[in-house]
Amino acid sequence: MEFMEKFLLRFDDFKKQKTLEIKDEIFDIGSEIEVLKQSELRVSFKAVRYGEIISITGVVFGTETFECARCLKIFKKEVKIGFECSFAQEDGVFDLGDEIKQTVMLDLPMQPLCFEECRGLCHICGCNKNDKNCNCQEKLNIEFIAEKWSKIKKINSK
Ligand SMILES: [Zn+2]
Ligand SMILES: [Zn+2]
Numbered sequence: 001m002e003f004m005e006k007f008l009l010r011f012d013d014f015k016k017q018k019t020l021e022i023k024d025e026i027f028d029i030g031s032e033i034e035v036l037k038q039s040e041l042r043v044s045f046k047a048v049r050y051g052e053i054i055s056i057t058g059v060v061f062g063t064e065t066f067e068c069a070r071c072l073k074i075f076k077k078e079v080k081i082g083f084e085c086s087f088a089q090e091d092g093v094f095d096l097g098d099e100i101k102q103t104v105m106l107d108l109p110m111q112p113l114c115f116e117e118c119r120g121l122c123h124i125c126g127c128n129k130n131d132k133n134c135n136c137q138e139k140l141n142i143e144f145i146a147e148k149w150s151k152i153k154k155i156n157s158k
Pocket of ligand 2 (some may be wrong): 122123124125126127134135136137
Protein backbone atom coordinates (compact mmCIF):
# COMPACT_ATOMS: atom_id res chain seq x y z
CA MET A 1 0.00 0.00 0.00
CA GLU A 2 1.25 3.42 -1.04
CA PHE A 3 2.09 5.59 1.94
CA MET A 4 -0.38 8.40 1.27
CA GLU A 5 -3.08 5.89 0.27
CA LYS A 6 -4.26 5.99 3.85
CA PHE A 7 -5.52 9.48 3.18
CA LEU A 8 -7.41 8.52 0.04
CA LEU A 9 -10.96 7.87 1.15
CA ARG A 10 -13.37 5.92 -1.02
CA PHE A 11 -17.08 6.31 -0.51
CA ASP A 12 -17.60 2.61 -1.22
CA ASP A 13 -15.44 1.69 1.78
CA PHE A 14 -18.09 3.25 4.01
CA LYS A 15 -20.86 0.98 2.76
CA LYS A 16 -20.19 -1.82 5.24
CA GLN A 17 -18.58 0.21 7.97
CA LYS A 18 -19.95 3.68 8.64
CA THR A 19 -16.99 5.01 10.60
CA LEU A 20 -13.27 5.16 10.00
CA GLU A 21 -10.96 6.34 12.72
CA ILE A 22 -7.24 6.91 12.25
CA LYS A 23 -5.00 7.91 15.14
CA ASP A 24 -1.53 9.49 15.21
CA GLU A 25 -0.73 8.62 11.63
CA ILE A 26 2.55 10.07 10.33
CA PHE A 27 1.84 12.69 7.69
CA ASP A 28 4.66 13.25 5.24
CA ILE A 29 4.46 16.81 3.96
CA GLY A 30 8.21 17.36 3.79
CA SER A 31 9.03 17.52 0.12
CA GLU A 32 5.76 19.27 -0.73
CA ILE A 33 6.40 22.49 1.15
CA GLU A 34 9.97 23.79 1.23
CA VAL A 35 9.78 25.46 4.66
CA LEU A 36 8.43 22.29 6.28
CA LYS A 37 11.20 19.92 5.15
CA GLN A 38 12.35 19.19 8.70
CA SER A 39 8.89 19.07 10.21
CA GLU A 40 7.27 16.08 11.87
CA LEU A 41 3.53 16.01 11.58
CA ARG A 42 0.89 13.48 12.54
CA VAL A 43 -2.80 13.29 11.83
CA SER A 44 -5.76 11.91 13.70
CA PHE A 45 -9.18 11.95 12.11
CA LYS A 46 -12.59 10.42 12.18
CA ALA A 47 -14.74 9.98 9.08
CA VAL A 48 -18.41 9.18 9.52
CA ARG A 49 -20.98 8.42 6.87
CA TYR A 50 -24.33 10.22 7.10
CA GLY A 51 -26.42 8.93 4.22
CA GLU A 52 -24.68 10.15 1.07
CA ILE A 53 -22.18 12.38 2.80
CA ILE A 54 -18.95 11.47 4.57
CA SER A 55 -18.09 14.00 7.23
CA ILE A 56 -14.51 14.23 8.46
CA THR A 57 -13.13 15.97 11.52
CA GLY A 58 -9.53 15.78 12.50
CA VAL A 59 -6.40 17.39 13.81
CA VAL A 60 -2.90 17.71 12.41
CA PHE A 61 -0.21 18.14 15.05
CA GLY A 62 3.50 17.92 15.70
CA THR A 63 6.50 20.16 15.23
CA GLU A 64 7.17 22.47 12.34
CA THR A 65 10.68 23.70 11.64
CA PHE A 66 11.29 27.21 10.39
CA GLU A 67 14.05 29.69 9.74
CA CYS A 68 13.56 32.90 11.69
CA ALA A 69 12.76 35.76 9.31
CA ARG A 70 14.91 38.16 11.35
CA CYS A 71 17.95 36.25 12.69
CA LEU A 72 17.86 33.22 10.34
CA LYS A 73 18.06 30.77 13.25
CA ILE A 74 16.39 27.40 12.72
CA PHE A 75 13.71 26.81 15.32
CA LYS A 76 10.91 24.37 16.04
CA LYS A 77 7.32 25.21 16.82
CA GLU A 78 4.60 22.96 18.21
CA VAL A 79 1.39 23.07 16.21
CA LYS A 80 -2.08 21.64 16.56
CA ILE A 81 -4.50 22.53 13.79
CA GLY A 82 -8.05 21.28 13.58
CA PHE A 83 -9.85 20.67 10.29
CA GLU A 84 -13.30 19.74 9.06
CA CYS A 85 -14.40 18.66 5.61
CA SER A 86 -16.80 16.39 3.82
CA PHE A 87 -17.38 14.66 0.51
CA ALA A 88 -20.37 13.18 -1.23
CA GLN A 89 -21.13 9.86 -2.85
CA GLU A 90 -20.81 11.37 -6.35
CA ASP A 91 -17.21 12.37 -5.60
CA GLY A 92 -16.34 8.68 -5.25
CA VAL A 93 -12.78 9.17 -3.97
CA PHE A 94 -11.61 11.99 -1.73
CA ASP A 95 -8.00 13.00 -1.22
CA LEU A 96 -7.87 13.90 2.45
CA GLY A 97 -4.08 14.27 2.17
CA ASP A 98 -4.58 17.26 -0.10
CA GLU A 99 -7.05 18.78 2.34
CA ILE A 100 -4.57 18.35 5.21
CA LYS A 101 -1.75 19.93 3.17
CA GLN A 102 -3.90 23.00 2.53
CA THR A 103 -4.85 23.19 6.20
CA VAL A 104 -1.16 23.20 7.14
CA MET A 105 -0.24 25.73 4.46
CA LEU A 106 -2.96 28.16 5.51
CA ASP A 107 -1.64 28.00 9.05
CA LEU A 108 1.96 28.84 8.11
CA PRO A 109 3.18 32.15 9.54
CA MET A 110 3.94 34.84 6.95
CA GLN A 111 7.02 35.82 8.93
CA PRO A 112 8.22 33.05 11.23
CA LEU A 113 10.01 34.45 14.28
CA CYS A 114 12.11 32.42 16.75
CA PHE A 115 10.47 34.56 19.43
CA GLU A 116 8.21 37.59 19.23
CA GLU A 117 10.88 40.14 20.22
CA CYS A 118 13.71 38.68 18.12
CA ARG A 119 16.12 41.56 17.44
CA GLY A 120 17.50 39.97 14.28
CA LEU A 121 20.91 40.43 12.70
CA CYS A 122 22.87 43.66 12.68
CA HIS A 123 22.79 44.92 9.09
CA ILE A 124 26.27 46.42 9.56
CA CYS A 125 28.41 43.72 11.24
CA GLY A 126 26.06 40.76 10.78
CA CYS A 127 26.08 39.64 14.43
CA ASN A 128 22.98 38.19 16.08
CA LYS A 129 21.64 41.03 18.21
CA ASN A 130 19.89 38.59 20.57
CA ASP A 131 23.32 37.34 21.70
CA LYS A 132 25.40 40.50 21.47
CA ASN A 133 25.10 44.27 21.62
CA CYS A 134 27.32 45.48 18.83
CA ASN A 135 26.50 49.24 18.98
CA CYS A 136 27.03 49.53 15.22
CA GLN A 137 23.90 51.61 14.81
CA GLU A 138 24.91 53.97 17.63
CA LYS A 139 28.40 54.41 16.16
CA LEU A 140 26.84 55.14 12.81
CA ASN A 141 24.55 57.75 14.39
CA ILE A 142 27.48 59.42 16.13
CA GLU A 143 29.43 59.54 12.84
CA PHE A 144 26.39 60.93 11.12
CA ILE A 145 26.01 63.70 13.69
CA ALA A 146 29.75 64.46 13.58
CA GLU A 147 29.61 64.76 9.82
CA LYS A 148 26.61 67.05 10.03
CA TRP A 149 28.44 69.27 12.52
CA SER A 150 31.53 69.47 10.36
CA LYS A 151 29.35 70.58 7.43
CA ILE A 152 27.69 73.23 9.60
CA LYS A 153 31.09 74.40 10.77
CA LYS A 154 32.31 74.65 7.17
CA ILE A 155 29.28 76.72 6.21
CA ASN A 156 29.80 79.02 9.20
CA SER A 157 33.49 79.52 8.48
CA LYS A 158 32.86 80.66 4.92
ZN1 LIG B 1 15.13 35.22 15.42
ZN1 LIG C 1 26.71 45.31 14.45
